[in-house]
Amino acid sequence: MTCDELVRVIVNALPQILAALAFLWGVIQYFRAEKDKRETRKLEARKPFLELQLMLYAEVCHLAALIASSADDEGNEQKFYEMFWGRMPLVEDKAVERAMVEFENALQSTRGQLELQKLSLKLAHSCRNSLSRSWVTEIWDSHYLADAFEKNSKAEAPAKKSTK
16 A cells, blocks of 8 residues: 555545544543532532531530630530530541540540640541541641641732732
């Protein structure tokens, strides 16, 4: 086969090759779109649980912080125990469960406020990490937050200097 004949064969086959490639591209796009739809449906199905988890984690962290920052706070301790024995087991993962138990043990043993404050922070960090995993996002990851804060601080720094 000569070079001219080879070029003619390729030119004649080019429309079929392009049509096949376009068809393949369409199939790939279809399956990508279907995968995205499945992921969206999964997230929508999990949304009520995730919202409940977020609300309960925020509430229990707030209660733990109030208890840790006040020497005499029976009302908030009662609310904490209601969550400890009631709603939290519905949504907590193992790390949050451990942090809850540690905080509860500190309440029972009447350790000092400093210990309660440390355990309150540990509980909050456990909740944040759990939320990051549950929502499948790094937005609540401490490294992500630190990086975002650092970027914002650097972006604001020149603006502050120019106002003086």
